[in-house]
Amino acid sequence: MKDWIMFFVDIMNNVHDILIILLNDVLGLQMTDKDMHFWIMGIIGIATFAFVYIVSKWLSKLPYGIHLIAFLYTFTFMLVLVFAIEIQQALTSRGNMEFADAIIGLWGFFALFLVYVAISALFICVRLLVRKIKKKYS
Template identity: 65%
Template sequence: MRDIILFLAEIVNNVHDVLIVLLNDMLGLQLTDKDMHFWIMGIIGIITFAVVYMISKWLSQFKIGIHLIAFLYTLTFMFVLVFAIEIQQAITNRGNMDFIDAIIGLWGYIVLFLVYLGVILFVVAIKAVTKKLKNKKNITM
């Protein structure tokens, strides 16, 4: 996992250097590092917000949409959490920083969510069958 983080850090550093050259040298903007962080992260954030908003709006039109939105939001939170824990282990040397630990942690959430979903579907199915039997009984009487 350490190699993956170092590889990703190298990509971010290279993109950072390219942006400095593009924005400062080619366009002559003379942005400081803080200015670049402000604008680049702001742009990334607003684009991400727009995409998440459109997906959430589309999902909300379905009956199960709120569950999907909550699942995706929680999954995003879990990604941040498991990788933050693994990075913390590398920084403090408490535990082993391991990519597989992060994946297993995410699988734990997904499996327990599927169990939750199974229980919900079972309850919905029982209610539907009960309602159908009740309606059938009322019709024959």
């Protein structure tokens, strides 16, 4: 996992350097590192917000759309959490930083979420059956 992180760090460093050259040298904007972080992260953040807003609005109109939104939000949180834990283990040398640990942690979330879905489906089926029986005998 450390190799993967270093790979992505190298990519981000290259993108950072290219942006400095492009914005400062080619366009002559003379932006500081802080200026670049302000604008680039602001643009990435607002573009992400727009995408998430559009998808959430669409999902909310679907049956069980709020469940889908909650699942996506929770899954995003879990992604950040499992990788933060693995990075923390590497930085503090308390445990081994392994990609497999992060994946297994996410599988744990998926497994328990499927249990939740199964229990919810069971309750929905029982409720529909009770309604059907009541309607038949009313």
